[in-house]
Amino acid sequence: MSSPSSAPVAAPAAKICFNAQCKESIADHIAPRRKGWRLRSGEIAELCDRCSSAFEQGTFCETFHSNDSGWRNCETCGKRVHCGCIASAQSYGFLDAGGIECIPCPRKSLATASNQISSSLMFMQQHVPERRDSPAKTWRSMANPLSGQWRQASHMWNMTMQSDLQQRLSYEFDRPSSIEKLAPGGRHSIVTHEKKFEPERKITTDLNNISQDKYIHGNAGENDPMSARKSVSTDPCSTSSIVNFEAKPNSSIKLQQSPVTKENSSILISLSASFPSSNGVKDPMKLSSNQSPVQITTPLSKQFYPQRMNEAELQVQMRNGRTRVDAYPRTQLLPRYWPRITNQELQQISGDPQSSITPLFEKMLSASDAGRIGRLVLPKKCAEAYFPTISQPEGLPLKVQDASGKDWIFQFRFWPNNNSRMYVLEGVTPCIQAMQLQAGDTVTFSRIDPEGKLVMGFRKASSSSNEQDPETHKSSTDISPPPEDQITSLVQKDGSTSKLLQVPSKRKAKALGLKSNCLRIENEEPMEFKLTWEEAQMLLCPAPNSSPSIVVIEGLEFEEYEEAPVLGKRAYLTSDQAGSSCSSAQELSLEHIADMVSCKSGVSKKRKAKAKGDNVEVSDGLDTLANLAILGYSENHQSSQPTTRHPRHKPGCTCIVCIQPPSGKGPKHKPHCTCNVCLTVKRRFRTLELRREKRQSEKESEMPGKQQSPTLPPEVLPQPGSMDAASTGPIDEVATQKVTKMNVDAVVDEASEHRTTSASPLKTPQIDLNIQPEREEETLVQHQTVSLVPY
DNA sequence: GCTTCGCATGGAA
DNA sequence: GTTCCATGCGAAG
Numbered sequence: 001m002s003s004p005s006s007a008p009v010a011a012p013a014a015k016i017c018f019n020a021q022c023k024e025s026i027a028d029h030i031a032p033r034r035k036g037w038r039l040r041s042g043e044i045a046e047l048c049d050r051c052s053s054a055f056e057q058g059t060f061c062e063t064f065h066s067n068d069s070g071w072r073n074c075e076t077c078g079k080r081v082h083c084g085c086i087a088s089a090q091s092y093g094f095l096d097a098g099g100i101e102c103i104p105c106p107r108k109s110l111a112t113a114s115n116q117i118s119s120s121l122m123f124m125q126q127h128v129p130e131r132r133d134s135p136a137k138t139w140r141s142m143a144n145p146l147s148g149q150w151r152q153a154s155h156m157w158n159m160t161m162q163s164d165l166q167q168r169l170s171y172e173f174d175r176p177s178s179i180e181k182l183a184p185g186g187r188h189s190i191v192t193h194e195k196k197f198e199p200e201r202k203i204t205t206d207l208n209n210i211s212q213d214k215y216i217h218g219n220a221g222e223n224d225p226m227s228a229r230k231s232v233s234t235d236p237c238s239t240s241s242i243v244n245f246e247a248k249p250n251s252s253i254k255l256q257q258s259p260v261t262k263e264n265s266s267i268l269i270s271l272s273a274s275f276p277s278s279n280g281v282k283d284p285m286k287l288s289s290n291q292s293p294v295q296i297t298t299p300l301s302k303q304f305y306p307q308r309m310n311e312a313e314l315q316v317q318m319r320n321g322r323t324r325v326d327a328y329p330r331t332q333l334l335p336r337y338w339p340r341i342t343n344q345e346l347q348q349i350s351g352d353p354q355s356s357i358t359p360l361f362e363k364m365l366s367a368s369d370a371g372r373i374g375r376l377v378l379p380k381k382c383a384e385a386y387f388p389t390i391s392q393p394e395g396l397p398l399k400v401q402d403a404s405g406k407d408w409i410f411q412f413r414f415w416p417n418n419n420s421r422m423y424v425l426e427g428v429t430p431c432i433q434a435m436q437l438q439a440g441d442t443v444t445f446s447r448i449d450p451e452g453k454l455v456m457g458f459r460k461a462s463s464s465s466n467e468q469d470p471e472t473h474k475s476s477t478d479i480s481p482p483p484e485d486q487i488t489s490l491v492q493k494d495g496s497t498s499k500l501l502q503v504p505s506k507r508k509a510k511a512l513g514l515k516s517n518c519l520r521i522e523n524e525e526p527m528e529f530k531l532t533w534e535e536a537q538m539l540l541c542p543a544p545n546s547s548p549s550i551v552v553i554e555g556l557e558f559e560e561y562e563e564a565p566v567l568g569k570r571a572y573l574t575s576d577q578a579g580s581s582c583s584s585a586q587e588l589s590l591e592h593i594a595d596m597v598s599c600k601s602g603v604s605k606k607r608k609a610k611a612k613g614d615n616v617e618v619s620d621g622l623d624t625l626a627n628l629a630i631l632g633y634s635e636n637h638q639s640s641q642p643t644t645r646h647p648r649h650k651p652g653c654t655c656i657v658c659i660q661p662p663s664g665k666g667p668k669h670k671p672h673c674t675c676n677v678c679l680t681v682k683r684r685f686r687t688l689e690l691r692r693e694k695r696q697s698e699k700e701s702e703m704p705g706k707q708q709s710p711t712l713p714p715e716v717l718p719q720p721g722s723m724d725a726a727s728t729g730p731i732d733e734v735a736t737q738k739v740t741k742m743n744v745d746a747v748v749d750e751a752s753e754h755r756t757t758s759a760s761p762l763k764t765p766q767i768d769l770n771i772q773p774e775r776e777e778e779t780l781v782q783h784q785t786v787s788l789v790p791y
Numbered sequence: 792g793c794t795t796c797g798c799a800t801g802g803a804a
Numbered sequence: 805g806t807t808c809c810a811t812g813c814g815a816a817g
Contacts, residue, residue, distance in 0.1 A: 368811055373795085377809060393797090413795060421800090422809070 017048035021064045024048035036060075037087045045087075061088045075099035337361040337379050357455070360386040362444040365432070370439045374429035376410075383423035386445065387412055400445075400454045402431060408456070431456070 017024040018036060026048050036045035036055045047055060054060040057636045061068075061082035070084020075095055081102050082088040338361070361382040363369075369376045378387070390396055395413025402408060411426040437443065442459040448455055 271809065344806055363801075371811095375796095377811095417809085418800095418807075420807070426796095595817095 017051050018045035019051040022051050073101050074102040076101045337382055356449045358447045360445045362442050363440050367439040375577045376425040377429040378423040400456045403457045
């Protein structure tokens with residue numbers, strides 16, 4: 001350290017220590033200047049010896065800023081880190097799951113940590129009552145699917161003891177309200193952590209936090225050998241007991257003796273550790289929609305339903321002769337049930353920024369789930385882990401909120417099955433229909449805290465198709481967060497003329513019902529669905545029950561739809577009852593068309609019953625396939641939330657759909673209107689016109705007298721005057737109107753972007769915005785006789 | 792005859 | 805071998 005005695009001899013060479021609270025003079029001709037932190041200017045702060053030493057030793061802020069605000073604790077080692085000044089700005093990093101971590105932490109030995117975890121858990125295991133049904137299966141991370149860090153860490157935990165411990169500790173684990181309720185004032189709330197470094201402080205936290213911490217930093221046992229301190233409190237509301245696992249600073253787990261042996265008592269176990277919340281407000285594993293990145297509570301907990309579970313149920317949680325805690329390994333959910341909900345979905349569901357949402361599980365709908373029976377088979381472990389305990393087969397009604405905030409009442413029940421139970425949610429048909437779900441789609445169950453509300457979200461097959469097959473989690477050590485944006489990026493990078501989507505064949509095939517004739521994918525290899533843009537366009541039809549509003553632009557009328565177009569209906573047309581291919585709209589009967597249009601909810605049961613044949617099954621599968629062409633459909637498509645946003649489009653999109661106000665709202669368009677909507681429509685129409693002319697001229701020059709596409713054999717080419725290549729017969733006007741009504745943008749948007757962009761002043765008396773751009777030459781000709789726009 | 796309910800069955804994990 | 809669960813199927817309404 002420098003001292004005042006080292007003051008500069010020559011004044012011009014003297015400098016002042018950059019530390020404002022020091023201001024020691026530095027004489028560079030006596031001793032080289034010591035470097036400190038990097039300044040915003042890019043230079044390095046020059047410090048005196050004393051300050052520099054403190055900085056190098058990491059005690060600078062402790063010395064000079066101890067009373068300042070901004071102190072936080074490293075999520076890993078618990079060390080205090082000052083986050084409120086530039087001097088320490090590079091001494092810590094933000095964790096994905098929230099909180100901060102001092103830089104040296106990740107450098108610590110992982111192997112050491114792993115060993116210590118083993119020993120710790122072994123020790124704990126010895127003190128936990130034996131389970132009769134403790135499976136000797138490898139525990140797989142149930143942890144936050146968005147936390148790659150934790151998932152990687154937990155993946156190293158392939159130990160039975162972990163599994164067992166996890167099962168024991170999971171019960172009531174992340175249920176702050178219940179914990180607080182059961183042990184009022186006894187411990188810190190999970191949700192409200194304060195960040196102070198208190199050696200013996202007890203903070204309920206998640207096992208995953210601790211395990212993660214141990215794994216990453218490996219200092220758990222180094223500085224603080226495991227010590228046990230019994231801390232048992234009796235649940236005031238039931239016979240449940242609370243077992244606290246406490247930890248000193250820098251230790252991860254301190255074993256508490258498990259006191260619970262009563263057959264009919266429940267165990268409420270929590271872990272106490274000195275790893276305070278990262279954000280100082282909420283549990284780091286909790287999600288708050290206003291947090292970014294999104295943090296999710298690990299789906300370990302047994303959901304508590306104070307509003308439903310009476311005391312008797314709490315006390316009598318035996319099932320099949322087993323106690324509740326011994327019932328089943330609640331946390332050993334199969335990977336396919338791991339919630340892989342995306343940030344967007346979570347935030348959409350959460351709504352209230354003050355609430356945190358805990359993804360519980362998800363399930364891909366089977367054919368029977370999505371069928372008419374109205375029974376959604378629940379994975380047993382999920383049902384027992386996250387739903388209320390039911391002792392009678394009749395079960396109880398369960399209120400579930402969907403993503404749009406609508407409440408649904410399902411009957412949560414079970415029936416005996418092979419000395420076991422089969423859990424179902426009954427009465428889900430309306431909800432599934434409202435969500436337009438089908439086999440292959442995924443429903444997600446989450447819980448919103450603190451109210452404990454069950455929320456059911458969904459993800460269309462299009463959104464999940466690119467997600468990593470959960471089965472791969474078994475072997476993969478590199479578990480990455482859910483590819484929430486994969487779909488988008490996929491399409492964006494292949495957005496020219498085709499959408500490439502991959503479907504995990506195994507899962508898909510299973511979800512669609514191997515026993516049935518639903519779309520069955522035999523190949524283990526990922527199946528690629530390639531849709532040309534034209535094909536995708538042909539899948540579009542107006543949303544059911546949506547009525548267009550007419551917008552007049554330059555004397556032309558356009559139909560505007562509030563709801564996004566429905567995709568996948570082309571698939572319905574591809575097979576008739578006889579199984580023959582039908583690719584032309586005019587071959588449809590009116591009934592088919594009506595079925596198609598009323599796909600949302602207007603299909604009567606009888607009609608659906610009649611459609612039980614291959615036709616519908618094929619359509620189901622192909623509908624799913626067709627839906628792959630959409631992005632974010634499930635997220636944005638909420639019939640209860642009117643929007644003009646096209647499902648493929650993202651915030652900030654300036655396309656015609658996204659920039660126009662909802663139908664019936666906003667200013668009326670006049671022929672010379674110069675609003676964005678009108679300008680866009682005009683520009684794109686001109687583009688189409690120009691392209692049509694260009695192609696016509698090309699055809700005439702290259703193939704005079706021949707009106708067919710060079711890529712198609714003559715036998716499949718449209719006859720003169722036909723609507724398009726797929727339309728070879730007379731056109732049912734009603735059918736045409738229904739089939740071809742679609743959002744303006746859905747048709748012309750990509751046409752203008754993927755094709756010529758030069759403008760043309762050409763106009764035609766009628767603009768058919770329902771044309772297929774590849775066929776616009778024929779379509780526009782057809783316009784002379786077929787108008788889809790009501791006058 | 793249709794729908795719903797409850798259970799059984801059997802393939803898959 | 806056990807358990808789970810998708811689905812079939814018969815009985816009842």
